[in-house]
Amino acid sequence: MAELGFFAQAQAATGAPNVWAPALAIGLGAIGPGIGVGYGVGKAMEAIGRNPEVIGPILVPLLIGLGFAEAIAIYALVIAFILVGRV
Numbered sequence: 001m002a003e004l005g006f007f008a009q010a011q012a013a014t015g016a017p018n019v020w021a022p023a024l025a026i027g028l029g030a031i032g033p034g035i036g037v038g039y040g041v042g043k044a045m046e047a048i049g050r051n052p053e054v055i056g057p058i059l060v061p062l063l064i065g066l067g068f069a070e071a072i073a074i075y076a077l078v079i080a081f082i083l084v085g086r087v
Contacts, residue, residue: 029076
């Protein structure tokens with residue numbers, strides 16, 4: 001039992017499922033996309049504010065990048081559901 005981590009020992013001792021793993025998966029998995037989306041949108045709005053004519057060339061790459069960033073959060077959500085065992 002010495003090779004098991006603290007949460008694994010608690011689960012093995014009590015038989016209770018580990019509720020921290022899904023919470024950490026989605027919590028930590030949403031931090032990066034949240035920062036990335038905020039930074040990307042902020043820079044896009046700054047560029048559009050300086051030069052309003054470039055909204056078209058900025059909007060399409062922005063939306064594609066936001067989609068990629070949100071995909072990471074969705075993957076974290078799927079992993080959290082798998083850890084809970086509800087998928």
